[in-house]
Amino acid sequence: MTRYESVAAVLRERIEHGLYRPGDRLPSIRAVCQEMDVGISTAQEAYRQLMDAALIESRPKSGYFVLPGYAPSVLPSASRPAQRPLDVSQWDQVLELIATRRDDDRLQLGRGVPNLECATLKPLSKILGGLHRRTELNGFNYDTLIGSPELRQQVAKLAVASNCLLHPDDILITTGCQEALAIALRILTQPGDVVAVDSPSFYGTLQILKANGLKALEIPTDPQTGISLEALELALEQWPIRAIQITPTFNNPLGYTLPAERKRALVQLAQRFDVAIIEDDIYGDLAYAQPRPPTVKSFDDDGRVLLCSGFSKTLGPGFRVGWLAPGRYRDQALHMKYVSTGASATLPQRAVAEFIAKGHFDRHLRAVIRQYQRQRDVMIGWVQRYFPPGTGISYPQGGFLLWVELPAAVDCVRLNDRLAEHRLHVAPGALFSASGKFRQCLRLNYAFTLTPDIEDAVRRVGALAGAMVEEALQPLE
C-alpha cells in the first residue's frame, strides 16, 4: 500500500465503524497531516480516493463530509445451501455468459476477465512478437509433456510468496486453470461420486462435476470467513466425499479469504477423513496487501492438496497457460494430462516464462493490484448509490470481482432478460450453485477501466433491480 492508501484505509475504517456518520464533517487536511504524520498532498490524495469511492464529498470552503446517503455496506448473509449431494444444472446460463460471439455488443459487467489494457502488459506482446524468430525454441514442436522447464521454474519461484515450496518437477503446466481443475477432479473421482464445494462456487468447476456425472455437496460459506469447517466436518461424517474443491483466497464469487489458521484446520480435517483437497488459487496473486495470503497447499504435509492456478487472471486468459501442483497424485495427473490434450502449446509457455524472468510480471502485478483496489471502492460506491436499499455487497481484499446480494424480490436471471434490451449483462448468482440458488445475487467485474459508461450501466442495473423490488411491493390486482 502506498502512503495515501494507508491513510484512506484508516479513514474508511472509521467511517465504516460509525465513528463518523453520514453527514458528519471529517477532520481537516491539516489535522490528518498531524495525526498520521504525512504531507498535505498525501492527505488530499487519500480524501480524493474516498470521494472516488463515493464515501465522502467535499463542500466548497467547508471541508470533507461523509455522504449523507452513505450506509455502511452490508455484507451478504451467510449462504445456506442444501445439505445433500445434488446434480449440477445451469449449463444454459453458463453458456449464455461465456459463449459470447465476437459480434455480441452487450456490455458484460460480470465476466471474470482482468484488465488487458495495462501498459505493464506491453512487454508480453513484444516477447511474443520476437519468439517466432528464435528457431532454437522449436516452437512448432511438442514441448515436454509436463511443461516447459523454464516456465515451471518461474512458477516454483512465484509460489514461494504463498508459502509453498514447490520443486519445478512438482508442477504440471496445463491448458488454463480449467484443465488443472478438470484433471484433478477426473483423477480423484468416478461418476456418481460426491464432491464437497464451497457455495457459491465457480461455475466452471460445477460444470466439470456435471460433465463427469459427479454430485456437488454445497457447504455453507460465510462471505467473510469462508467455508464453514463445522458444516464441512458434519458433511464428511455423513457423506462419502471423495474430494473437497474450494477457492479459499479471494474467492470467486464471494470474495472471502479463509484465514490462515482455518486453512491449516482444513488440511487437518481432510487428513482426518483421508480426503483430497482441490485448491483453486487463481486469484491468489492479486492480493491488495503484502504478503499475499498463504495457500492451503502450504499447510499440506502429505501431498493431499492439488493446487490449481494459472495466468488467466494476471496476464490474460487467451494464452491458456495454467498449472497444477498435484502432490502425491503426480503420476495420475500426468497421464490424465497426456490423454486430455497432450503437451501444452510451446510458445505461450516460453513467452510467459520470459515475461516473469525479466521482472515484468512483478511490475505488472503491482500496477493492476493498485488499480483493482481503487476500483473496488469505486464500484462499491456505485452499487451503494444506485442499487435498491437492503443490497449487500462483498468487500474483497484481492482480485476484481464483487458479489452483490439484492433484496429477495429480485431474480437476477429475469433481471438479465430485462438488461438484454439495454445490451447489458451481469453474471447471475444462480450460475454459482449446483441447483440454482442465489437467484437474488449477481457478480460484477471491476477490472475494466471504470468509465462513465460503466457507471451508467451500473446505474441501469440498479434501477431495473429497484423496479423489480417495487413491482413485488404492489398489491396483486
Place this chain on the structure above:
Amino acid sequence: MTRYESVAAVLRERIEHGLYRPGDRLPSIRAVCQEMDVGISTAQEAYRQLMDAALIESRPKSGYFVLPGYAPSVLPSASRPAQRPLDVSQWDQVLELIATRRDDDRLQLGRGVPNLECATLKPLSKILGGLHRRTELNGFNYDTLIGSPELRQQVAKLAVASNCLLHPDDILITTGCQEALAIALRILTQPGDVVAVDSPSFYGTLQILKANGLKALEIPTDPQTGISLEALELALEQWPIRAIQITPTFNNPLGYTLPAERKRALVQLAQRFDVAIIEDDIYGDLAYAQPRPPTVKSFDDDGRVLLCSGFSKTLGPGFRVGWLAPGRYRDQALHMKYVSTGASATLPQRAVAEFIAKGHFDRHLRAVIRQYQRQRDVMIGWVQRYFPPGTGISYPQGGFLLWVELPAAVDCVRLNDRLAEHRLHVAPGALFSASGKFRQCLRLNYAFTLTPDIEDAVRRVGALAGAMVEEALQPLE
C-alpha cells in the same frame, strides 16, 4: 505428381511386379525418353529417384540395374488381435516415447512429428510474429468457446477436399487432435464401456480408454484394406460396443487406407447397430495422390460420425490446434470442451487461419507431400537393405509413418533397450495394442530430412534386430 515422378512410378511398378528382376538391366535413358515422351533430364531425374529409394543402381558405362539385393517389399501379415474387450496397459512405454526431456539426446526414429524445417512453413513464423501488434485481435482475451470463426471457416473449406460439407458452426476447435478424441470418447462412454478399435491403433487413443476406464475391443485389421468389417460386425453382435474408433486414412501406424466403398459400408454397419463412429483423420490431408481419399464422415447422413483432425501433422504439433466435427453430438461436445480446457488459445488459431487463407497451407502441403512420398521410398529401401530377411514393410499412400514387422524372434521393447546404448529409439509395436501385442513390430518416421546419420541409425537398428534373430537360432546350451 511431376513429370519425373510419374516416370519413376511406372518404372517402380514394373520392378515391383517382377518385370525387371534383381540384377536386371533397365532400359537406357534414351529408351525411356522415347517410350514415355519425356526429355533426357526428366528420365535421369526419375532414375535418380529410384536410386535414392535403393531400388536400382547405376554402374559406370553400363547403365542402370535393379539392385541385386532387392526383394519386393513384403507387407506385414494381417493382425489377429484377441477378440474380447481388454483393459489398456502400456502407459510406461508411451511415456518413454513421448515424455522426452529437452536434454534428451536420443535420436527418435519413431515419433509422429512432421518435418518442421520446410521453407514453406516460414510464412507461419512471420504471421505469428506480426500478430502481437494487432491489438484488434484481442489475443490476450478468451476466444469464442467453439473456436475462432476465421479458423472454422478455413477448416470447412479444407474439408471439401475430403468430400465433407461442413458448416463452420459444425466445427469445434480443440487443443490438438488429442482433445478432439478425448472429448468424443468422454461424451459417448461411461467407465466400463467397450470401444471397438482398429488394431494396431494410435497409442494416444488407447490411453484415453485407459484413463477413462474403458475397454478396448481390438478388431483384426489388414495392412492394405484396413479394419475387417466382417470381424467388426461379429463383434457388434457379440459385445455392447458404445463407439467405433478408427483412423481409416493413412492409418497410424499401419498405413492402410480403408477403400471408399468400405468406408460407406462402415457407416451402414454403424447405423444398423446404432453406434457412433469416432474417425481420426489427422493424416488425411497428406495424400500422395489427388484427390485425397474421402472421410468416413463424408458418407454419414445421420450425424453419427465424430470427425477428429487438426494441424499437428501438417503444420506442427506445438500449436495445439485441432478440431472436432461432432455431428449430432454438438451440444455435449461443446459442454465437454468447456469443462476440459475452456476456449482454445486465441492467437494460434488466428495464425493458422491466416496461413491457410493466404494460400500458404496449400503450397506447404504440396511441398511436404512430395517430400514424404520420396522419403517413403528411401526409408523402405533402407529397411530392405539393413533389416533381417523376412521383415515386412507397409507401403503407405500418405503421411510419413512406416510400420515394420520383424521376424517373430525380435522383441522391439528389448530392442529399444539395446538401442538406448546407441542413443537411438524406435516406437515399439506394443504401444499400439491394448495388451502389448505386435511385440515384433516397430514404427519409423520418414518425415525428417534423411541424412546419412539417419541411414546409419536405421542400419544399426537393423543390425541389432538381426542379432536378436541370430541369437534365437542358437541352440540353447
